[in-house]
Amino acid sequence: MSLINAAAPYRRDDRQTFRVPVVMPLVEVDVDDHGYLTVTLDREPYSADRSLTRTDLKRVVDDIAADLDKPVRVEVREADQSSFTDIVTPGRPQVQVVAPARKATSSVGEVAGDGFLPNEEIAVAVVVAHQVANTDGTARLRLPPALLEAHPGLVVLMGKKSGTVMVSGGAA
Missing domain, CATH: 2.60.40 (Immunoglobulin-like)
Structure with missing residues (x-):
């Protein structure tokens, strides 16, 4: 209910492009001493075709968010016990430029x-x-x-x- 017009409902999300779920999927990344990653999605191992290194982190997290088509919470734990938490949203589709028709x-x-x-x-x-x-x-x-x-x-x-x-x- 709006304070300006009691008859009109209040809608905060009129201009949002996507809805953030109440509970987001959790991507946990553990980085070992050599820079190799262990990735889990909602506490289940995330399969990768090869060993993942620190340089693969952005691509893997972006791929997970795009595959799920929703924001994900990412927790990265380094070998020195430091940690970092972020929210990653699915990217917009890339426009491919082609030669003139x-x-x-x-x-x-x-x-x-x-x-x-x-x-x-x-x-x-x-x-x-x-x-x-x-x-x-x-x-x-x-x-x-x-x-x-x-x-x-x-x-x-x-x-x-x-x-x-x-x-x-x-x-x-």
Whole structure:
């Protein structure tokens, strides 16, 4: 209840981008004399594909927060018995910068583009289909002419691995 307007409810979190849980997952990191890390998540061992060192700490903690998609409490205990506590929030998705889009060729009912990796899966936006590039890196798909007429110049082909972007029609 607001003190200004008794009828309007008070909402502190109107502008928050994410909600912090009441109980956050706990990441505990023990650093030994040689700089190797032992990491646990909520008192369970956190598996890693290899030995972790002090240089891996930021990446590992960021990965845990991103995987859980919520803030985590991190407690780091050094070999000399000193400790450090922090809250790590999941990072915002990174925007990947790609080269400017190139023009794709199109004819009635067909859109084609090249420059893709061999056998690469191609996303078609506004995602109406997925196509796999052939062995020479060319993607070709047939679309209903009515769809192409309704959206002229708006068919985009994007290689999921290569990041190659092709735009058909006049608008790019």
